[in-house]
Structures are given as structure tokens and as C-alpha cells.
Amino acid sequence: MAMKLKPLNQQVMVITGASSGIGLATAFAAAEKGARLVLAARNENALRDITEEINNNGGQAIYVAADVGFQQDVQRIADAALSYYGGFDTWVNDAGVSIYGRLDEVTDEDNRRLFDTNFWGVVYGSLVAAMHMRQRGGAIINIGSELSDLGIPMQGMYAASKHAVKGFTDSLRIELEEEGAPISVTLIKPAGINTPYPDHAKNYTGHKLTLPPPVYEPEEVAKAILYAATHHKRDIMVGGGGKLMSLTQKLAPGLMDVANETFMTDQQLLDEPAQHHEGALHRPGEGGRIHGRIKDTMKTSLYTRAVTNPMITGAVVAAAGAAALALANKNRNKQAKDRNVRRVEVVEAVGIVETVPGNPPQDRNSDRDYPGRIAPPPAHPL
Numbered sequence: 001m002a003m004k005l006k007p008l009n010q011q012v013m014v015i016t017g018a019s020s021g022i023g024l025a026t027a028f029a030a031a032e033k034g035a036r037l038v039l040a041a042r043n044e045n046a047l048r049d050i051t052e053e054i055n056n057n058g059g060q061a062i063y064v065a066a067d068v069g070f071q072q073d074v075q076r077i078a079d080a081a082l083s084y085y086g087g088f089d090t091w092v093n094d095a096g097v098s099i100y101g102r103l104d105e106v107t108d109e110d111n112r113r114l115f116d117t118n119f120w121g122v123v124y125g126s127l128v129a130a131m132h133m134r135q136r137g138g139a140i141i142n143i144g145s146e147l148s149d150l151g152i153p154m155q156g157m158y159a160a161s162k163h164a165v166k167g168f169t170d171s172l173r174i175e176l177e178e179e180g181a182p183i184s185v186t187l188i189k190p191a192g193i194n195t196p197y198p199d200h201a202k203n204y205t206g207h208k209l210t211l212p213p214p215v216y217e218p219e220e221v222a223k224a225i226l227y228a229a230t231h232h233k234r235d236i237m238v239g240g241g242g243k244l245m246s247l248t249q250k251l252a253p254g255l256m257d258v259a260n261e262t263f264m265t266d267q268q269l270l271d272e273p274a275q276h277h278e279g280a281l282h283r284p285g286e287g288g289r290i291h292g293r294i295k296d297t298m299k300t301s302l303y304t305r306a307v308t309n310p311m312i313t314g315a316v317v318a319a320a321g322a323a324a325l326a327l328a329n330k331n332r333n334k335q336a337k338d339r340n341v342r343r344v345e346v347v348e349a350v351g352i353v354e355t356v357p358g359n360p361p362q363d364r365n366s367d368r369d370y371p372g373r374i375a376p377p378p379a380h381p382l
Helices: 021-032 044-056 071-085 108-136 156-178 218-230 240-251 253-267 302-307 310-318 320-337
Strands: 012-016 036-041 060-065 090-093 138-143 183-190 207-209 235-238 269-273 344-347 352-355
Touching: 012 021, 012 071, 012 108, 021 036, 021 044, 021 060, 021 218, 036 044, 036 071, 044 060, 060 071, 071 108, 090 108, 090 218, 108 138, 108 156, 108 183, 138 156, 138 218, 156 183, 183 218, 183 240, 218 235, 218 302, 235 240, 235 302, 240 253, 240 302, 253 269
Parallel strands: 012 036, 012 090, 036 060, 090 138, 138 183, 183 235
Antiparallel strands: 207 269, 344 352
């Protein structure tokens, strides 16, 4: 059967992890394009408010309070889409959480909980989506990471889970193509993204957590997800910085190891005391917030814009090597001078790296604070 993806304004889209960060940015962006939405997360209070906001602004959305680490919860998400909309066209597996801590410090219980969400949630969502789409077609979009391609200290088990997501997604794609199913399977690999991710991570350190630069805004990932919902694309890296790290890992893995050993631990920790050690690993975190607390970020990724526009892909990829060297040197110098995060502006198309003043992103939902809880399926709307 030939693969044909619908325009967004004709689609029903399921998004897990929709209560904050990338999932929430994608929900708002998809609603603006006319997609009908099924939003899922553990935080029912946040989902209720987000759904109400979308519907009040002329969109169409329903929500299901669910924990993707449980197969029966994922099935409830699919059942809600079937009951309310008669089916779905795109399924986005976005739910995820991290742990900051050395591998010999983290408990088995925490590691298994992380894999339940990051890996098994993707597996359950992908398989239930594929079962439905085999006859009608559609897109399965799984959120991996730049750490699907390499490992770093302090987030070793998160990196392992994202490697597993990549292996599963690639294998699923091959099997579906082998049987001729009209299903597009895309792996999205974001670089560091300015979401509440560090706040939601379980923290084994004594420090407040952050992300190493360059850090991009979540709207860039949302754009890539919507592109994959309407175009058959194998994978998309979001952020030229992530692409350069992945490229260096492939071409010079020993060099990448040395760089990560030297700089990566310090670039993930701030000189401030930790505030929330438990994070959102075992319970819902703060919902309703798209952006994180990193002030100096890159608003767009020219690299990602290029790879979603085939006319200019070649020129940007050709410049990646030069940009990789410039970025690595810049980060070494920056780390040696001070540990405060500054804005790193990467002009990826020509391999130029600049440091420029930045302003904190304005998040229309940043003042919202929802107490999270795991709840049964809501009485309204389903």
C-alpha cells in the first residue's frame, strides 16, 4: 500500500508527554495548524487546563491522564482516540524523564522507572499505533536524543534508554517497510532543549542541574515533529550542535570521549545547591510550562531548517565539520574561563560561532503551577 500522509488540518494527532516542554509546544503548534489532538501525560490538572485553552482558542483537543510506562494506560490513549475521533493519523511518543547521577550511584528502582517511561513507553505507543495504522496509514514519531548516538557522564542511563529507543525505532521501521505497511517511522533527535527537563530529572548531585550549550528552544523540535507528521523522513536531528557531536562521535569517537571526560560533567551542574532531588521520575512534575530556566539559548537551528528543506541540505552538511571544530574550541575556552552558561550563537550554514548577549524566553505558561497526581481516566471529555 502506498504511503500518503495527510495535511495537518486533516489529521488526528496523539501526543504523549503533552503537559510540558516539547510535548506541550507540539500540541500548541499542531492545534494552530488545525490538527485534532489527543493529549496524554500523568498530570491531569495540567492536561485539563491545556485542553481547555486549546479548545477556547478554536482548536479541538481531548486528554487522557495516563502513565506510558504501563501498557494498559497506553491502550486507553488509543481507545480514547478511536472512541472520540474514530482513529488517529500521527502518534508522537514524547514522554520522557532523566536522572543525573553516576552509574554506580543510581538505584535499580530508579533505572527501571526511567526505562519504563523512556523506552517501554515508546514501545507500547509505537506498537499500538502500528496496529491501527497498518490499514489506514499514518506516522509514528519517536523522540530520541543526541544521546541516541553517544554517551556522556552523569546521564548514563538516560543515554542508554535513548540508544534503546533508536534501536527499536530503526527495527520497527524496517519491519513495517518489509511488510509494505503505509506507515512512516521517524526518530527525532533533539540536542539540548530549553524545557523543564533539568527540573524534572531525579538529581543525585548536590547541584542545581542544567544542560551543556548550545541549547535550543522547544519550538524547533515542535516544527520538526510537525514536518515528520506530513513528510516521510527517517530521522531528524534538531540542533546543529547535536549533529556536530554525533558526527564527531562517528568520525573520531576517542576524541569525543576525551571531550566528554574533560568538560561534560561540569557543564551539567551549576554552582547552586540542588532544590528538588526527586524530580518527576516517580510522580508527575510541574505541568503547563513549555520553556526551562536557561536564559541564553538559540532561538532557531539553521541546520534543522536546512534538513527539512532538501534544496539547501547539502551546503549545510558540508559546513558541519568546520562548525564542529569551532564549537569545540569555543566550549573549551568558555569552560576554562567560567562555568556560567552564556549564549552561544552557532551560524551553522557557514560554520561561524559567535557569543552574543541573550534574553530569557518569554513563556506564556511560565507562571502556572499545577500539583501533579496520577489519576484514573477523566470523566470529561472521555
